[in-house]
Amino acid sequence: MSAKTTVPAVAMTAVSMVLTLAVVVMWLGEAMPWPVALVVGLGIDGGWLATLAYERRLAAQGDHSTAVTAVGWGFGLVATAVLIVHALTAEGNAGAWLAVAWLPLAAKALWLVHGLWERTALTAHALKTIRGIQQEARDEAAVARARLRAEAVTEETRLTAVTQAGARVAHVQARTAHALSRAWSTLEAAREGEDTTRALTCVTSRVTPGVAPSWELPVWGPTAPVPALTLDSAPALTDAELDRLVDEIRHSQTPALSYREMAARFRAAGHSASEVRLRAAWKRVVA
Known part of the structure; x- marks a missing residue:
């Protein structure tokens, strides 16, 4: 995992050091012998590389030095300033040199990112434990959602069944009440009819000659309690x-x-x- 941050930082550092050395040699080579210019370029790159190595050593020990960091950024600023001045004084290719003038600072920033990554990096065991905890939490959440959905479907089914049963009961009660109403209406019409008694008497007159029975059909309404029959019971046995x-x-x-x-x-x-x-x-x- 450290290669993802180390390789870009190393590549950017190498490119910026080569550019700095080349610019110093080309720029100062016109005013002084080129070996002297080479020494100046190597001095800038060497100082930058030395401070970078010292910073990495301190980081490996879990330590940090503000002074060393400041010196490292100073060398980076010097290299960037050399590239910018050369780009401004160059003839014909000023834009191209300005486009690469930021590489020393970019390399320094990449090493800063790499240091932050190292301070926050976790071991493989810790990452595996974290993934296990996250997976367990996802599993529990999925099971809870499934249980809630199942309970909701069950409750919906129960409510639907109860509603349908209630509707059927209400329908049957309505039909029964309608049938009873029609039956009582028919009985009431028969009881109140003028020809009811005469017709019934004609039917039973040959069975009970000389007797005029009193026909009373049931009345749909309040009823009066019937008094209990009183019978003389035999004396209890001893x-x-x-x-x-x-x-x-x-x-x-x-x-x-x-x-x-x-x-x-x-x-x-x-x-x-x-x-x-x-x-x-x-x-x-x-x-």
Whole structure:
């Protein structure tokens, strides 16, 4: 991963150093011997390269020196100034030289970017852990979205089924109410008709001669409670009488009857007793 930032910085540095050396030799070679100009160019490039190497050494140790950085930028500015002055004084190719005058500063900026990348770079294990955490978060989010969608579809299906069932129930109730209304209307018309009693009397006159029955059809409306019938019930049997009857019915057949057969014959004979008393008498007789 470091090659992505190191290779461009190294290439830009090499190009800018070659350009600086060539410009110094061509520019100063006219005013002084070319070996002297070569020494000046190598001095500029050498100072720049030395400060750059020292900065890289400090960065590798996790340290930083503002003075060394300032000196490195100073050499870069000097190289850029040399290229700019040469471009302005050159004849015919000033634009081309100005176009490459920024290369020393660009190389310095690339080394700055490389240093920032090194200070923020992570190991392969850390990157793998981060990717795992991110993938786990994406998986959980996808599962949550799928669960919410499934619950929404289920709820929608349930609401649709309930709504349809309610609509069917309401439709059936409406039809039933309409049918009842028509039936009661028909009964009411028959009850209020003038010929209803005469027609019914004609039908039953041969069955009950001399009797004029009173026909009353049901009325759809409030009803009055019917009083309960009052009947004179027979006196309750005593325990002794109940035991005697149970014993007689039980031994009225050989072998002796079971409790169910005895109870059936007891009630068929017209006797009355609660189930609790009858079972208690059976237990006493059997014991």
